[in-house]
Amino acid sequence: MPNAIRTAPRKVAVVGVALADCGRVDEATPYALHAQAARRALADSGLDRSVIDGFGSAGLGTLAPVEVAEYLGLRPTWVESTSVGGATWEVMAAHAADAIAAGRANAVLLVYGSTARADLKAGRRTANLSFGSRGPLQFEVPYGHTLVAKYAMAARRHMHEYGTTLEQLAEVAVQARANAARNPEAMYRTPITVDDVLSGPLIADPFTKLHCCIRSDGGCAVLLAAEEYVPDAATTPVWILGAGEHLSHAAMSEWDDFTVSPAAVSGRLAFERAWVRPSDVDIAEIYDAFTYMTLVTLEDLGFCEKGEGGAFVEKGRLLADGELPVNTDGGGLSACHPGMRGLFLIVEAVRQLRGDAGEHQVHTAGGRTPELAVASGTGGWFCSSGTLVLGRG
Numbered sequence: 409m410p411n412a413i414r415t416a417p418r419k420v421a422v423v424g425v426a427l428a429d430c431g432r433v434d435e436a437t438p439y440a441l442h443a444q445a446a447r448r449a450l451a452d453s454g455l456d457r458s459v460i461d462g463f464g465s466a467g468l469g470t471l472a473p474v475e476v477a478e479y480l481g482l483r484p485t486w487v488e489s490t491s492v493g494g495a496t497w498e499v500m501a502a503h504a505a506d507a508i509a510a511g512r513a514n515a516v517l518l519v520y521g522s523t524a525r526a527d528l529k530a531g532r533r534t535a536n537l538s539f540g541s542r543g544p545l546q547f548e549v550p551y552g553h554t555l556v557a558k559y560a561m562a563a564r565r566h567m568h569e570y571g572t573t574l575e576q577l578a579e580v581a582v583q584a585r586a587n588a589a590r591n592p593e594a595m596y597r598t599p600i601t602v603d604d605v606l607s608g609p610l611i612a613d614p615f616t617k618l619h620c621c622i623r624s625d626g627g628c629a630v631l632l633a634a635e636e637y638v639p640d641a642a643t644t645p646v647w648i649l650g651a652g653e654h655l656s657h658a659a660m661s662e663w664d665d666f667t668v669s670p671a672a673v674s675g676r677l678a679f680e681r682a683w684v685r686p687s688d689v690d691i692a693e694i695y696d697a698f699t700y701m702t703l704v705t706l707e708d709l710g711f712c713e714k715g716e717g718g719a720f721v722e723k724g725r726l727l728a729d730g731e732l733p734v735n736t737d738g739g740g741l742s743a744c745h746p747g748m749r750g751l752f753l754i755v756e757a758v759r760q761l762r763g764d765a766g767e768h769q770v771h772t773a774g775g776r777t778p779e780l781a782v783a784s785g786t787g788g789w790f791c792s793s794g795t796l797v798l799g800r801g
Contacts, residue, residue, distance in 0.1 A: 417509035419635040421645035422798070424453025425755040430626030430744040431595040434526050438468050439479050441521030441627035446480050449629035454642025455515070459633065462507060462516030464488035464500045467748055476519065486513035492655070493787020494695045495674075497750030498794025501632065502651035508634050515637060521627030522746035528623065548660060556620060556698070558660055558789035560612035563700035565666035567614070570715035572703070574614055576722060578605035580699035581618045581741050583726040588738025590728060590768040595624050596742045621697045621740035621749075628755045644762045649780075650682025650797040658791055667715075669701075670793035671784050672708035678782070679710070682797035686710040689797075690778035691760050691770055692732060693753035695786040696739040702726075705784055706734070709795070733770045733778075736760055750785030754796065757781040761800050 426448030428441040436444070442465070450457055463484035465473030473489050486507050488500050497518060504516035526532075566572050582602055588594035600618060608616035638645045654673035657663040679685060686709055694709075696702045703717040711732060712720040726734040737743045737756045744752065759765040763777035772778055777800075784795040 418511065420505040420508045420632055420648045421635065421638050422630055422648070422754070422758045423455065423633045423638060423641040423643055423645060424449040424631035425758045426452050426629055427593065427755060428521055428627030430593060430746070431624050432525065433523060433625035436523065436625070438521045438523050438627075439476070441523065441625070442468070442476050442519050443480055445521060445627040445629035446517060446519045449517070449631050452643060453631050455631070455633070455637060455640060459515040459637060460484070460517050460631070462486035462488070462504060462513035464504060464516060464518040465520065466491040466496050466500070467520065467522065480519070482517070486516065492792035492794075494697065494748055494750050495653070495785040495787035495792040495794040496748055497754060498651070498783060498785040498796050499653045499792070501630065501648070501754060501796055502653060502794060504632050505648040505651060508632060515631060515633040517629060517631050518751060519627070519629040520748060520751045522748070523625045524747045525623045525625045545659065553660065554612070555789055556612045556615060559698045559700060560615050561660070562666040562704070562790060563614060563698070566700065566704060569667050570718065572718035574606060575602055576718035577614070577619060577699040577703065578602040579721050580696070580702045580726065581605050583721070583724065583730070584696065584735050584739045584741040587728050587733070587736055587768065588742035591737045591743060592767055594738040594743040595622055596738070615698060619699045621745040622742065624744040624746050626744045626746040628751050630751060630754050630758070644800065646758045646761045646798050646800060648796060649684065649799045650678045650680070651795065652677025652681065653792075653794045655792050656790060658788070660789070663790070667704065669704050669708045669786060669790045671705045671786065671795060674793040674795040675709035675784060678795040678797050684780060684797060689732070689780050689782050690772050691736055691757065691781045692734045693736070693757045693781065693783045694734055695749055695753065695784065696735055696741050697745065697749070699741070701786055702734065705786065709782065709784060728768065728770050736765070736768060736770050750794070753783040753785060757783045757798050761798060
């Protein structure tokens, strides 16, 4: 066999992003939302659909992404269907970037859609609170450990260890809603106060209703492509600079420390591979199914020291005009949360870095467009994490 010619890995950029209809979408099917998001992302990119030779999807159908690819009229030669909960899409994007860099794909479409809210309202499905009763979870389900209860337990441990207060957790929800108020696409935009959060109906101690994510319908799509396609794209490229992933546990009994999320590992890897530090980051898009997720992920990504998350989220630091704008669209707490929100984090980060987020565009000191963003997704009950570092430069 002749010696292979070694070439440098190709750089990879996000060249197209889009949201499908989100919020209350009573008429569309999940497949229709996938198709809508895919068409819009492709149109955003300005590229022809013939460049797409890779595809990633999860969460829909028995043979996802086979069924979704067929519905979209795609015949990919590279495919990804990793499913690790809310971290799925950051992990998928990392795998897609690796495949493109290595020449195994040229352009990869990641797409998601769900009518979780509409299905539940129409009685087409019930809320899944137990997440299965076989495997390691069989030892927890009899004790009523719902997903929200597991997050609540972790929050209580952080409060016990570090003195984190309910008021500090409530600040996360208040600032997310303030960011959503600037976003016309957000499902809930009416301002709330710390007292509103604290006085709401209790869901799982210490979480009241406003500590928990909303339930919505919606979809989105992201198109990644090799650097040689960037000149033909209609958008400013946003480059994948670094990525990390980590699996922690399934059973709560196997979690070493309730106050440390798997983002502590995925974030470290992503920053090391991007050759940047948390202090370099302009904006952060963080999975926020519950307020505690935001707080502890900020610690574990290195934006503050362990145990200092409560103080860090105070004084408006997470607002669009704050020291570190977090979940600039309003996050899962106020903007949208159709089941798995990880891909929405990437869409929002890209929009902000391109400077085309519209009414909720963030500007850093000096009025400049953000240059560096982190998107960090968390799956299960802090079971998995995927972190991306994205940049314009």
